Amino acid sequence: MSVDVLGDALRRGPFHVALRTAIEHRGLSLARLRAHLSRMDISIAESTLSYWQRGLRHPDVHHALGAVRGLESVLGLPTDSLVVLLGPRQRTPRRTPPSASFAELVVAGPTTRELLADIGADPERCNSSMELQLAHERVTIGVDRSQAKVHTLLVGRALETGVDRYVAVYHGEPGCDVDVVRVTAGDGCRLGRVRRKDVSVIFELMFDRTLTEGETAVISYTVEDDSGVECPGYFRIFRAPSGPYLLQMQLPTEDVPARCVQEVRITESRPPTVSTELYCDRGYVVSAYYPGSERGIAGISLEWR
Template sequence: MSPQPPLHPRDTEADDARTPRGLPPDQLSGLLRTGPFSEALRMAIKGRGLSLSRLQDRLNRHGAPVTAATISAWQSGKSRPERPHSLMALAALESILDLPATALSSLLAPPKPRGRWVNAAAARPSLAEAWSGLLHDTLDAVETRWTAHLTCVSRHHRVDIDAQGREHVLWSRQVLRAETDGPDRYIVSYQADQPGPAPVLRPSSPERVGAVSQDPAHGTLVAELLFDRPLARGETVIVEYLLEHAVTRPAAHQAGLYLQVPVRECVIEVRFDPMAPPTSCYAFHIPHASPAEARERALRLDASLRTHTVGLDLTPSRFGIRWSWDGS
């Protein structure tokens, strides 16, 4: 009997595909919900039936090389993926192990802060604190661990008001800078002036929508905009999206932002329909750390029935424009 020829790489792939999964699905799904990361990774590898050397080979072919020793350290809890190339390898591992995207990366805590970032992070409120509890339970459905690790370099926020004084569409564009390695998403947060259905979120490419949560009873919406890859420290990303009221448009008397992180330049613009110009407009700024220092100033409409306000070097705060009509 002649000896068998060595397996071709494609035969190896097929053999892997036939490997029985050795882990009860409920056990692995429980670990993917609660962690810890190292245990979830170890069990996912065990369930897939792949050796560490086989995983290393697969990662090389995915263009995300890490050593078998590194994977071993991750699953034993001796280290964790933090640098961008490690996070890219982790995303490839999720695919190789037949796991949903971000199933493992969502279990990672943010990297331990170092240097001047320690004091900066401590001074920033959480997203829930920045919104003064107004988002209620909607934040439970999204991953907010990276929100304080992104500084807003610039932001332009524009709201269109229709002929009935209702909010029609909101456009937002901002430039964000990562203050540490790893941020892979931005959280869109919104609250209407009154309860009702949430607007439709329409992101611009390349961001895609992740988890979404809304509470019509309070008019709130939170949603994840996922970047195409994790950011390295100091790297910037442009986030742009529309919020459009497709069915019911809520009455509106203000356009404001709850700023969780510092913003170098923030522009808020409101455009009114010619059939419903307001009788008064005011810009306001309420610092999160010192509400007693709130400021307000009158604004004028231009010939196109637009008004705007600009804030420079804003700290975490509430910043926006309010308006009224005669008798309202």
């Protein structure tokens, strides 16, 4: 690539074209570029660099100025040659549709809002800085037909710099004792504050470090409930469109439900919009897969004999 082509890209912009041209001119992979920046104590995800050079995202002039100046240094560019392309006219604001409220989706919503407010979390914007890319949950049904254990694995991407936690919600069955519910943090996080009331438990999962925009976090946690209340099914709340969701249930070998049905509901109180009968495998596991999840609730309902 000629110097003229690079110079023209830096003069004319836009930012993503200039950045992509400079990277190609320098002959660096994104991994090598990120490594150079890391040695300058500039932390940035490789995926973020990819988004920037493809024009899918634009650096926030307030939060990413240091990273852009670092790019100029690593790529051997004149000072401020990329910075001047960060003007407000160049940026396309991210438009995130508002999340549905808990009160809209489930009966326990008002209590959940109260508990979130108690830890200083905005009930309407809770977790809105994270995009849920993948969720996998495995529910163990006890011999007493109760929802004994729920193990959850989440993959999320930070939509902005500064995300340091995920706030999770557990709703037990009517009649459950939330004081016996135990929460254990797993991979990539530690347990923060926990609040309980009625059938609701909310808890913070603190990341091992603060994320920058575009970074991915993989976390897991387990909820154990010894209430012993018969489980009519398990559903996950999706307040915003999300990535794939896989729900698996380990059923008691001596007392298998008469029916297991994969369902999607707009709200907890409305009839299902999707209802598909499921069959357990020889390991007494039943699985429901959702390629993508819209706002609402999704899960497996159980009908006992």
